Amino acid sequence: MKTIAIMQPYFLPYIGYFQLMAAVDKFVVFDDVHYINRGWVNRNRLLLDGAAHTFTLPLRGASQNRLICEIELVGEPGWRDKLLRTIRQAYAKAPCFAEVFALMERLITFPAVRLDEFLLNSLREVAGYLALEVEIEGTSRIYRNSHLGGQERILDICRQEHADIYINPVGGEDLYDRASFRQQGIQLKFLRSRPVSYAQGKGEFVPWLSILDVLMFNPQPEARQLLAEMDLA
DSSP, X not given: OOEEEEEOOOSSOBHHHHHHHHTOSEEEEOOSSBOOTTSSSSEEEEEEXXXXXXXXXXXXXXXXXXXXXXXXXXXXXXXXXXXXXXXXXXXXXXXXHHHHHXXXXXXXXXXXXXXXXXXXXXXXXXXXXXXXXXXXXXXXXXXXXXXXXXXXXXXXXXXXXXXXXXXXXXXXXXXXXXXXXXXXXXXXXXXXXXXXXXXXXXXXXXXXXXXXXXXXXXXXXXXXXXXXXEEEO
């Protein structure tokens, strides 16, 4: 039985994204769809001084008229150093700072020019840290079906991958029709993340931050356990 999921690429997304990744054999990344301004493709939130703080990857010529795989990161290296300084300021006292900061240094200094290459590498780095046995692939590289849209493109990727099960976040429940998948011999399931909490130091718990926050406060075995805090139906 082969299980796949398909999502847009995001930078250090929240734990639900990695719960989905942990539930499948192959994780397909929609990197040839249009970029969304002020979405989560190139930004997320960390915990700074007890509150959510947004961090962003600076882009060159970002536009909703361009595909994610057509957009480049700003070439000047200063933003990478600045982002690492922000992470150090936010989490220097976190229990897992040393190993997770080393991970952040690797993925933030990864010498990619294109946004999609940078994001794919960061997803693979975090998946590797969490020891997830999943293959991660971008749509622009192999499927040649960008002319299709919506459910038809999902079904075509499932057919190309010989998938038996397709899993989508529960937020897309109204977008897809179980009968259409069943006619193709594919079982459609939806993943719902349960609320998770963990010690973040002093102050009230701030939920649904970047996976960075989860990793800083939870050793790898405990972080993996949190990935199981979800339901499939």
